[in-house]
Amino acid sequence: MTVEPLLSERGAPHSPDAEVLDEITADYRRRLADGDVEAPLLGLRLVREHRLGAVRLTADRGGRGDTLLEFFDHLIALAAADPDLAHILRVHYSVVEELQRTPHRPENERWVRVVAEGGLIGGASSEQSTRAVGGQSYDTRLIRGDAGLRLSGQKFYSTGAQFSDYLRVTAQADDGRPVAVIIPADRTGVVHADDWDGIGQRQTGSGTTIFHDVEVFGDEVLRLGTKIGVDRSRGTFVQLYLHAVAAGILRTLAVESAALVRNRRRTYTFATGDPTADPQVLEAVGEIDAIAYAAQALVRSAAADLAPALDAARVRGVDPELENRAAIAAARVKVAIEQPALRAASRVFDAGGASAIRASAHLDRHWRNLRTLFSHNPTVYKARVLGDVAVNGAALPDSGFF
Numbered sequence: 001m002t003v004e005p006l007l008s009e010r011g012a013p014h015s016p017d018a019e020v021l022d023e024i025t026a027d028y029r030r031r032l033a034d035g036d037v038e039a040p041l042l043g044l045r046l047v048r049e050h051r052l053g054a055v056r057l058t059a060d061r062g063g064r065g066d067t068l069l070e071f072f073d074h075l076i077a078l079a080a081a082d083p084d085l086a087h088i089l090r091v092h093y094s095v096v097e098e099l100q101r102t103p104h105r106p107e108n109e110r111w112v113r114v115v116a117e118g119g120l121i122g123g124a125s126s127e128q129s130t131r132a133v134g135g136q137s138y139d140t141r142l143i144r145g146d147a148g149l150r151l152s153g154q155k156f157y158s159t160g161a162q163f164s165d166y167l168r169v170t171a172q173a174d175d176g177r178p179v180a181v182i183i184p185a186d187r188t189g190v191v192h193a194d195d196w197d198g199i200g201q202r203q204t205g206s207g208t209t210i211f212h213d214v215e216v217f218g219d220e221v222l223r224l225g226t227k228i229g230v231d232r233s234r235g236t237f238v239q240l241y242l243h244a245v246a247a248g249i250l251r252t253l254a255v256e257s258a259a260l261v262r263n264r265r266r267t268y269t270f271a272t273g274d275p276t277a278d279p280q281v282l283e284a285v286g287e288i289d290a291i292a293y294a295a296q297a298l299v300r301s302a303a304a305d306l307a308p309a310l311d312a313a314r315v316r317g318v319d320p321e322l323e324n325r326a327a328i329a330a331a332r333v334k335v336a337i338e339q340p341a342l343r344a345a346s347r348v349f350d351a352g353g354a355s356a357i358r359a360s361a362h363l364d365r366h367w368r369n370l371r372t373l374f375s376h377n378p379t380v381y382k383a384r385v386l387g388d389v390a391v392n393g394a395a396l397p398d399s400g401f402f
Contacts, residue, residue: 015077028082043085048118062116068307079248084203088160091123101313122164124155124209136178142171149216158209162192180222189214200372233309235400240330250292260352284351291344305329331382
């Protein structure tokens, strides 16, 4: 009996969202066949209708109360179904974590209700400027004038912003302190340029968002902590999130590579046998399968290290030791899986032969999507820090991006 690699979620429970994920998968396949030019609008509608954005809200606040490990299982499955859709939701899920941290602030409850009702909160934080990435200094300004608060500036890499109901936007206040505001995504003065031209993750809306003198109300302003290196688990969450998306891509790659060989009819005159019996072809598929399994296992292991830090932040406040342990675990995942993952995305062509390079096969998307995800926070810097920790017991960088 033939079993497709990873299709039965080896080592992970069956997804409670299986039927919805089947619909999302079918829509993703249709969009690929149409040329990968359409955003995942059906998937976003399903996420809202089934309130999948609330799975990490506690049950008493209107959510499903998923544990962190359950959440990452859900995320890997969602990324296997549609990696663009999973990536679009990255900021939303990080905001859900942020809203539940202690001390519980009354101003957060408004946004908790939005999430519980199925609303999505995207974000815009990164700027293309000369400033070092990962700090808390912004060109975007929140200015108080005669007409009240006004937001002006420009953000890039604003993944998912144009598909969200609200936006969490970072800015510099009059007094120089960093702040965040949450505003409707369609408020007057907000422009979604939709100019993302990356080689992968093409329908994530990861381009420019512009704020032209946007009105902001006082109850839409959130206070931000300034000790990034202590309160770092939010950054760790979004870093590990990217690699869960990569694990989902690899899971689909493993399934597709096995199906490719199973249905392959042609081979070379000097091959050792038919494709399904050719040891060299089978070796390529086996390597892809093993890398996909390892990526999933590493993400789940790091999630187990991150869970105590997030739990502590919800109940008693930030625990620096737990925060650092989680950050190191997430960095190890990145360093460990990047090159094997990119190799796996190339090896599918060893398994499929020349016919696999046809554009209609869409197999190149896996490498492009993985390369795009891994370009967030270059691995060379993460590896260097891990080495410094191992050799010298160095402190982690004071950055939200580690």
